[in-house]
Amino acid sequence: MGKVAVGAAVVCAAAAVAVTALVVRHRMRSAECWARAAAVLRELEEKCATPVEKLWEVADAMTKEMHAGLESEDVSKLKMIISYVDKLPTGDERGLFYALDLGGTNFRVLRVQLGGREGRVVRQEAKEVSIPHDLMVGGSDELFDFIASALVKFVDSEGEDFHLHSGRQRELGFTFSFPVKQTSVASGTLIKWTKGFNIDGMVGEDVVSELNKALQRQGLGMQVAALVNDTVGTLAGGRYDDNDVVAAVILGTGTNAAYVERADAIKKWKGPLPVSGEIVINMEWGNFSSSHLPMTEYDNALDVESLNPGDQIFEKLISGMYLGEIVRRVLLRLAMQTALFGDNVPPQLKIPFVLRTPVMSAMHHDTSADLKVVGAKLKEFLGISSTSLKARKVVVQICDIVAKRGARLAAAGIVGILKKLGREGSGMRRTVIAMDGGLYEHYTVFRECLHGALNEMLGDEASSSVVVNLTNDGSGLGASLLAASHSRYLEQS
Numbered sequence: 222m223g224k225v226a227v228g229a230a231v232v233c234a235a236a237a238v239a240v241t242a243l244v245v246r247h248r249m250r251s252a253e254c255w256a257r258a259a260a261v262l263r264e265l266e267e268k269c270a271t272p273v274e275k276l277w278e279v280a281d282a283m284t285k286e287m288h289a290g291l292e293s294e295d296v297s298k299l300k301m302i303i304s305y306v307d308k309l310p311t312g313d314e315r316g317l318f319y320a321l322d323l324g325g326t327n328f329r330v331l332r333v334q335l336g337g338r339e340g341r342v343v344r345q346e347a348k349e350v351s352i353p354h355d356l357m358v359g360g361s362d363e364l365f366d367f368i369a370s371a372l373v374k375f376v377d378s379e380g381e382d383f384h385l386h387s388g389r390q391r392e393l394g395f396t397f398s399f400p401v402k403q404t405s406v407a408s409g410t411l412i413k414w415t416k417g418f419n420i421d422g423m424v425g426e427d428v429v430s431e432l433n434k435a436l437q438r439q440g441l442g443m444q445v446a447a448l449v450n451d452t453v454g455t456l457a458g459g460r461y462d463d464n465d466v467v468a469a470v471i472l473g474t475g476t477n478a479a480y481v482e483r484a485d486a487i488k489k490w491k492g493p494l495p496v497s498g499e500i501v502i503n504m505e506w507g508n509f510s511s512s513h514l515p516m517t518e519y520d521n522a523l524d525v526e527s528l529n530p531g532d533q534i535f536e537k538l539i540s541g542m543y544l545g546e547i548v549r550r551v552l553l554r555l556a557m558q559t560a561l562f563g564d565n566v567p568p569q570l571k572i573p574f575v576l577r578t579p580v581m582s583a584m585h586h587d588t589s590a591d592l593k594v595v596g597a598k599l600k601e602f603l604g605i606s607s608t609s610l611k612a613r614k615v616v617v618q619i620c621d622i623v624a625k626r627g628a629r630l631a632a633a634g635i636v637g638i639l640k641k642l643g644r645e646g647s648g649m650r651r652t653v654i655a656m657d658g659g660l661y662e663h664y665t666v667f668r669e670c671l672h673g674a675l676n677e678m679l680g681d682e683a684s685s686s687v688v689v690n691l692t693n694d695g696s697g698l699g700a701s702l703l704a705a706s707h708s709r710y711l712e713q714s
């Protein structure tokens with residue numbers, strides 16, 4: 222062997238030793254990382270735990286806040302807003318009714334021909350219209366005239382299947398998904414615009430009279446018969462289908478609940494007791510909070526960094542807007558402290574709300590042996606190109622912990638309502654909760670966990686009389702049904 226060759230061999234040997242050392246060090250580091258990751262996960266699981274006793278504490282706290290909110294204004298986390306809806310549809314409604322659903326960049330108009338108990342919904346038609354951006358930040362007359370003129374066109378296209386009683390004006394149920402202070406079933410003043418709307422001179426005005434004026438300006442003989450929150454509309458739609466519906470819960474991007482309360486139990490109600498003896502309460506339950514809620518450092522940081530710190534705590538734990546974001550925060554921690562996704566922290570993982578709940582749901586439901594959906598989603602939405610199976614399993618586990626906690630807490634909220642109604646024990650009559658919202662509809666594990674937790678809390682006997690069921694009322698049919706049940710022509714007919 223020549224000198225050069227010997228030299229080369231020595232260098233190679235040295236390099237081999239160095240490589241071995243590196244591999245060993247890497248393995249050790251890697252083992253350490255997994256141990257740390259396991260510890261972070263274990264802590265998350267502990268902090269998110271919702272054993273049935275804990276769920277009952279949450280349910281009891283919910284019931285207590287409901288009482289407080291019915292007692293007087295502005296002392297409770299739950300506003301318990303009186304909707305003025307004291308006549309839910311019975312199924313006997315007849316005639317032609319319209320609905321308008323305004324709450325985002327699109328609005329929907331709908332008409333329905335109701336045929337009474339036998340005919341039910343004889344025919345239904347809807348149309349969606351998108352609002353030009355400049356109208357979302359302009360004057361109120363311009364916006365409402367645009368909506369009214371869309372209604373004019375829609376009414377013009379009314380076919381033969383729809384008939385208005387002679388001598389009547391068309392009546393409209395108006396779902397207006399912005400904060401309003403309701404003053405009667407068909408009036409309410411706007412508190413503030415949200416969701417990208419910024420309209421001049423509407424705050425403090427009655428939104429119904431603004432719309433009625435615009436309808437008049439457009440020469441349309443139509444009047445608003447009911448101003449409703451979407452949750453109240455869902456309750457009405459649910460009740461129309463099933464007489465045993467007592468509450469509605471929305472679990473979508475946001476969350477809310479409404480239920481039917483005995484008017485004499487609403488201490489802050491100063492008006493005359495309605496004939497039905499009942500009034501629908503819009504709970505605004507997203508703002509519920511309690512020391513019994515299992516909160517983690519991730520939730521606290523999310524809240525502090527949010528636009529409304531301290532508010533909407535329940536919503537921040539259970540709704541579609543936030544579940545993916547909680548998961549992202551845990552993943553970021555793992556990426557930084559345990560190199561879950563390699564030596565560099567994936568930059569996209571640092572972007573708030575980049576991991577949306579539908580993506581979380583897709584990863585959570587991945588049943589492939591190598592979790593290829595998880596791998597693909599991590600790549601597509603977080604720019605993380607290659608992940609070990611072990612890392613993907615961690616991702617699924619985090620989704621599981623966060624989704625289950627949310628679903629179980631939502632169930633506890635529902636039990637809180639049942640308890641307020643005295644319907645949580647055994648031997649109860651059939652009790653139905655109308656559900657709506659994409660989170661409940663599309664996130665199967667979430668839905669199943671919610672049902673499972675209800676069962677666990679109520680026990681087999683009581684839970685056999687409680688039905689939680691999807692009512693597809695995103696359409697706003699409920700608002701048109703409320704226009705029917707609150708029609709000003711009712712007494713005359």
Ligand SMILES: *[C@@H]1O[C@H](CO)[C@@H](O)[C@H](O)[C@H]1NC(C)=O
Binds near residue numbers: 299300510531532533
């Ligand atoms: C929400 O609850 C907090 C207390 O947790 C309260 O300070 C706040 O006023 C409530 N917000 C609304 C809109 O009711």
Ligand SMILES: *[C@@H]1O[C@H](CO)[C@@H](O)[C@H](O)[C@H]1NC(C)=O
Binds near residue numbers: 398399401452503505
């Ligand atoms: C009604 O619904 C929307 C959500 O769709 C919400 O933002 C609003 O604050 C609700 N409540 C009231 C009292 O208007």
Ligand SMILES: *[C@@H]1O[C@H](CO)[C@@H](O)[C@H](O)[C@H]1NC(C)=O
Binds near residue numbers: 688690691692693
């Ligand atoms: C649940 O809702 C579906 C349709 O939305 C209906 O067909 C079904 O009968 C309901 N189940 C119960 C138990 O009410």
